[in-house]
Structures are given as C-alpha cells and as structure tokens.
Amino acid sequence: MATVTDSVRSDVARTTLGERWGWLLALGIVQVIAGSIAIAAPTLASLAAVLIFGAVLLTSAIFHLLHAFKTRKWPGTLWYVLGGLLYAAAGVLVLLFPLGGALTLAVVVATLLIGDGVLRALVASTLRPQSGWGWWLAAGIASVLLGIILFIGWPATAIWAIGLLLGINLIFSGATNAAVAIASRSPSRRAA
Numbered sequence: 291m292a293t294v295t296d297s298v299r300s301d302v303a304r305t306t307l308g309e310r311w312g313w314l315l316a317l318g319i320v321q322v323i324a325g326s327i328a329i330a331a332p333t334l335a336s337l338a339a340v341l342i343f344g345a346v347l348l349t350s351a352i353f354h355l356l357h358a359f360k361t362r363k364w365p366g367t368l369w370y371v372l373g374g375l376l377y378a379a380a381g382v383l384v385l386l387f388p389l390g391g392a393l394t395l396a397v398v399v400a401t402l403l404i405g406d407g408v409l410r411a412l413v414a415s416t417l418r419p420q421s422g423w424g425w426w427l428a429a430g431i432a433s434v435l436l437g438i439i440l441f442i443g444w445p446a447t448a449i450w451a452i453g454l455l456l457g458i459n460l461i462f463s464g465a466t467n468a469a470v471a472i473a474s475r476s477p478s479r480r481a482a
Contacts, residue, residue: 319468321463323464325458335452336392340388340392345385346381352378392452397441404433404437407430407431413426415427
C-alpha cells in the first residue's frame with residue numbers, strides 16, 4: 291500500500307522545491323501547531339476566525355472604494371461603490387458583533403458541508419464500478435452528517451465548531467505540506 295510520502299514523491303516536486311523543501315516543512319509544522327492550538331481552544335479560534343473574516347471584509351471594502359474612486363468615469367463605478375459599502379457594512383457588523391458573525395458563519399459552513407456531501411455522494415455513484423468509489427461515498431455521508439450535527443446543535447455549535455474545523459483543516463494541511471516537503475528532499479539529503 292502506497293503511503294502519502296510515496297504518492298507525492300516525484301521528480302517534479304524535487305526539482306520545483308530543490309533545496310527549499312525546508313520552508314515547506316516549516317510551514318507544515320507551524321500549521322500542525324496552530325491547528326492543535328485551535329482544537330485545544332475552539333471557542334477562541336472561532337472568534338479569531340470571525341474577527342479575521344471581518345477584517346478581510348473591511349479590506350475588500352477599501353479596495354472596492356479605491357477602485358471606484360480611481361475609475362470614476364467607468365460605467366461600473368457605481369456598482370463598485372455599492373459593493374464597497376456593502377462589504378464595509380458586513381465587516382463592521384462582524385467586528386462589532388463577533389458572536390453573531392460566528393452564528394452566521396456556522397450556518398454557512400453547515401450548509402456547505404451538506405452540499406459538499408451530497409455532491410461527493412453523487413460523484414461516488416458515477417464512480418461506482420471503479421475501485422475506491424466507497425471512499426467518496428463515505429466522505430460524502432460524513433460531510434452530510436457533520437452538517438446536520440451543526441444544524442441540530444445550532445446555535446451552541448457555532449461557538450466551538452468553526453475553531454474545531456479550522457484546527458482540523460490546519461492539521462491536515464500541515465501534515466500534507468510536511469509530507470510533500472520530506473518527499474521533495476534531494477536524494478543526497480534523504481540519504482543523510
């Protein structure tokens with residue numbers, strides 16, 4: 291059975307990263323540590339994610355309005371002004387009411403998980419004669435169940451769910467980055 295490291299080991303990865311594989315390994319380690327912290331303190335991680343989301347909305351608002359100011363004679367300028375004001379209002383609301391932002395974000399994530407799960411199950415049904423189709427189906431069912439759990443437990447799940455999911459995502463992303471980095475080491479470094 292092939293491991294993750296075996297499946298990512300290739301000449302392309304080695305030549306692309308070269309001697310810089312250590313940076314990707316460091317990123318992976320940082321992501322795993324950050325994910326572990328988010329899982330250990332999911333409420334704090336949820337609120338931090340919501341506040342960052344609010345800041346991103348405000349940043350987008352600024353760029354919308356700057357673009358509108360720079361292209362005043364363009365026919366689409368009014369739409370950029372309105373979009374910028376909408377992003378600004380949403381950003382301010384999220385920053386002023388982070389709990390409300392977490393509640394809303396939890397509903398969005400639950401909906402996303404259910405939709406993603408249904409799509410994965412549909413993909414599994416089209417792949418059914420092929421080997422591994424059951425993994426797609428299992429992932430789809432798990433995604434739908436997680437979305438339903440978030441909805442059933444809402445609003446209480448909103449307080450911790452975003453941070454927990456963020457932590458899990460960071461750990462998996464970090465582990466993947468670390469595996470790619472290790473697989474990408476030059477042959478002389480692997481032998482050492």
